[in-house]
Amino acid sequence: MNAKPPTSLDVARLAGVSQATVSYVLTDRPGTRISDETRARVREAADRLGYVPHAGARTLRTGRSGLVLMSMEDLPYGPLAVGALEGLDRELSRRGYTLVQYGARRLRGVPAARAWAELRPVAVVAGAGKLSRQAVDVLRSAGVRAVVAIGNRPSAVVPSVVLDHAGVGALAAGHLIDRGCRRLAAVVPTETGLREMGEHRLAGALQAAQARGVPVTRADLPFREDGAAALLDLWRSVDGVFAYNDDYAMLLMAVLRDAGVAVPGDLRVVGCDDLPLAALLRPRLTTVRLDVSMAPSLIVQRLEELMEAGDSAAPDRIDPWTATLVVRESS
Amino acid sequence: MNAKPPTSLDVARLAGVSQATVSYVLTDRPGTRISDETRARVREAADRLGYVPHAGARTLRTGRSGLVLMSMEDLPYGPLAVGALEGLDRELSRRGYTLVQYGARRLRGVPAARAWAELRPVAVVAGAGKLSRQAVDVLRSAGVRAVVAIGNRPSAVVPSVVLDHAGVGALAAGHLIDRGCRRLAAVVPTETGLREMGEHRLAGALQAAQARGVPVTRADLPFREDGAAALLDLWRSVDGVFAYNDDYAMLLMAVLRDAGVAVPGDLRVVGCDDLPLAALLRPRLTTVRLDVSMAPSLIVQRLEELMEAGDSAAPDRIDPWTATLVVRESS
DNA sequence: TTGTACGCGTTATCAA
DNA sequence: TTGATAACGCGTACAA
Numbered sequence: 132m133n134a135k136p137p138t139s140l141d142v143a144r145l146a147g148v149s150q151a152t153v154s155y156v157l158t159d160r161p162g163t164r165i166s167d168e169t170r171a172r173v174r175e176a177a178d179r180l181g182y183v184p185h186a187g188a189r190t191l192r193t194g195r196s197g198l199v200l201m202s203m204e205d206l207p208y209g210p211l212a213v214g215a216l217e218g219l220d221r222e223l224s225r226r227g228y229t230l231v232q233y234g235a236r237r238l239r240g241v242p243a244a245r246a247w248a249e250l251r252p253v254a255v256v257a258g259a260g261k262l263s264r265q266a267v268d269v270l271r272s273a274g275v276r277a278v279v280a281i282g283n284r285p286s287a288v289v290p291s292v293v294l295d296h297a298g299v300g301a302l303a304a305g306h307l308i309d310r311g312c313r314r315l316a317a318v319v320p321t322e323t324g325l326r327e328m329g330e331h332r333l334a335g336a337l338q339a340a341q342a343r344g345v346p347v348t349r350a351d352l353p354f355r356e357d358g359a360a361a362l363l364d365l366w367r368s369v370d371g372v373f374a375y376n377d378d379y380a381m382l383l384m385a386v387l388r389d390a391g392v393a394v395p396g397d398l399r400v401v402g403c404d405d406l407p408l409a410a411l412l413r414p415r416l417t418t419v420r421l422d423v424s425m426a427p428s429l430i431v432q433r434l435e436e437l438m439e440a441g442d443s444a445a446p447d448r449i450d451p452w453t454a455t456l457v458v459r460e461s462s
Numbered sequence: 463m464n465a466k467p468p469t470s471l472d473v474a475r476l477a478g479v480s481q482a483t484v485s486y487v488l489t490d491r492p493g494t495r496i497s498d499e500t501r502a503r504v505r506e507a508a509d510r511l512g513y514v515p516h517a518g519a520r521t522l523r524t525g526r527s528g529l530v531l532m533s534m535e536d537l538p539y540g541p542l543a544v545g546a547l548e549g550l551d552r553e554l555s556r557r558g559y560t561l562v563q564y565g566a567r568r569l570r571g572v573p574a575a576r577a578w579a580e581l582r583p584v585a586v587v588a589g590a591g592k593l594s595r596q597a598v599d600v601l602r603s604a605g606v607r608a609v610v611a612i613g614n615r616p617s618a619v620v621p622s623v624v625l626d627h628a629g630v631g632a633l634a635a636g637h638l639i640d641r642g643c644r645r646l647a648a649v650v651p652t653e654t655g656l657r658e659m660g661e662h663r664l665a666g667a668l669q670a671a672q673a674r675g676v677p678v679t680r681a682d683l684p685f686r687e688d689g690a691a692a693l694l695d696l697w698r699s700v701d702g703v704f705a706y707n708d709d710y711a712m713l714l715m716a717v718l719r720d721a722g723v724a725v726p727g728d729l730r731v732v733g734c735d736d737l738p739l740a741a742l743l744r745p746r747l748t749t750v751r752l753d754v755s756m757a758p759s760l761i762v763q764r765l766e767e768l769m770e771a772g773d774s775a776a777p778d779r780i781d782p783w784t785a786t787l788v789v790r791e792s793s
Numbered sequence: 794t795t796g797t798a799c800g801c802g803t804t805a806t807c808a809a
Numbered sequence: 810t811t812g813a814t815a816a817c818g819c820g821t822a823c824a825a
């Protein structure tokens with residue numbers, strides 16, 4: 132059976148020194164000088180006991196937890212998001228912070244922000260939807276020094292990382308027009324959680340196309356074959372489609388193939404996300420994607436500024452992630 | 463600028479009661495009886511101040527953090543894993559625990575297990591690879607009451623949730639044989655992190671096929687078209703392939719199509735994971751998947767048993783996730 | 794160079 | 810029914 136975890140006092144006793152000395156040795160504070168021999172004794176005692184400092188106690192004493200909270204729900208899954216997350220973890224731990232992912236749904240009747248605040252994190256990163264005015268107030272009053280939203284458009288209350296969906300749409304539309312398309316359609320998914328992104332991408336496509344005198348028809352589409360098939364008349368009336376997504380692009384291409392519409396002969400299709408799978412399609416799929424490689428360092432840099440400055444809560448926006456065109460040309 | 467977060471003492475002063483009364487009211491402990499009038503005063507004072515209890519202080523005092531740690535790296539991304547994670551979060555918070563995902567890579571030279579131990583979680587769930595004998599010792603001695611590994615095979619040191627990859631392979635092979643295949647191949651991906659799962663799936667396929675007198679050829683494959691194309695002779699020499707994955711299945715089908723091999727006429731292909739995308743393939747893809755719907759409740763149930771029992775550290779195994787055959791028959 | 798003493802916010806015990 | 814007080818483990822100013 133397990134005894135209670137060893138404390139720094141246990142270490143001190145075993146090493147024959149005081150608790151303070153143990154703390155000095157283990158945190159290696161520059162100001163204090165301890166003899167090498169004592170250091171060694173303390174270190175060995177700590178090792179032998181398997182001593183691990185108590186994060187809660189440290190937080191209580193120092194007033195800083197070093198925790199950066201990120202909500203679990205608000206990031207899309209997929210290789211891209213996971214890569215960005217790992218980058219964030221690396222950047223933060225390099226600077227002595229600890230990234231922690233935390234659920235946003237509390238069942239005990241406690242709102243998410245309150246549950247987060249209990250941990251006294253130094254910073255919180257979450258979807259814009261979770262960061263209402265009052266949620267942020269709760270966090271602020273719990274001592275959180277930096278709050279950053281991630282979303283499709285700038286938050287009104289905190290600095291935000293904005294995903295440049297409009298840029299994606301514009302790039303896709305531009306590509307189609309460059310290839311000679313003169314009547315475009317853009318898919319907007321009907322699934323909750325995707326629709327808003329779809330609308331931002333559509334808006335970007337619209338703007339880019341209008342600037343060049345090309346009309347864009349909006350196509351609201353559930354992720355089902357019959358839904359896509361029902362819009363056959365639309366697909367036949369245009370010569371270029373931005374399919375929102377590689378998934379939707381593949382859905383579309385399957386349906387078009389069944390209907391005898393030639394891709395890219397009769398209709399060009401552009402997807403988004405550059406899924407590895409999409410590269411295997413026949414015919415090949417042209418795809419656009421958000422370049423998130425810079426995101427982790429941008430976010431961390433902004434977080435650090437905010438933590439320095441305290442609460443200059445000006446809801447500015449962080450440079451959006453840029454869209455990259457990956458030409459896997461249908462050939 | 464922000465003042466320091468309000469404490470229970472602040473609430474007590476504002477309500478004109480003692481700190482202890484505040485604690486009694488807010489935690490609603492059954493043993494104590496406080497007048498309704500006092501309760502109301504305390505509640506209102508807490509609300510007005512935006513009081514949020516300090517998790518660290520509570521942990522320090524009570525000795526229990528209520529935190530369940532899960533390593534961020536060890537779960538495959540994708541809709542399946544995310545669904546399971548959400549289920550876990552729900553189950554745990556229903557019982558008063560808090561699920562927290564935590565990075566496993568520490569750069570300050572601190573091993574992961576030690577960083578975890580600092581938080582004094584009540585339970586840890588991590589990939590079997592991260593839970594070495596000594597890592598578990600560190601956790602145990604820091605008071606962690608339950609440690610569960612997730613992996614492809616049972617851990618030698620802690621109870622484990624075993625993903626039934628062999629069952630997947632067996633199911634796939636059985637399906638192919640039922641459809642009349644007599645010479646099988648099974649793909650083993652060469653990517654690190656996938657290879658081991660591939661080998662377990664292969665082993666299951668082998669065993670099931672041997673029992674019915676059917677040979678299985680192993681095909682080590684990187685996720686690249688030229689790699690798959692280089693094995694054309696193999697694909698031509700068999701009549702059924704278990705492709706490890708829907709992704710690999712699609713890779714294979716693209717290559718086979720280019721080479722003029724008819725699917726399923728000349729060669730049947732079975733994938734795994736039941737990706738939505740796979741349903742759109744032409745010809746349609748037969749796929750197998752792990753049914754993870756029961757996983758969250760199984761894991762939580764086991765965790766609770768372990769936390770009751772303390773350290774009956776017998777490395778037993780939790781019922782594996784079962785494989786489900788999703789017949790999207792190539793028709 | 795090292796030890797003493799106090800405080801961080803919370804909860805439990807005991808006394809009123 | 811409520812209040813005073815101690816204790817949890819750690820970090821650090823100050824004294825020795």
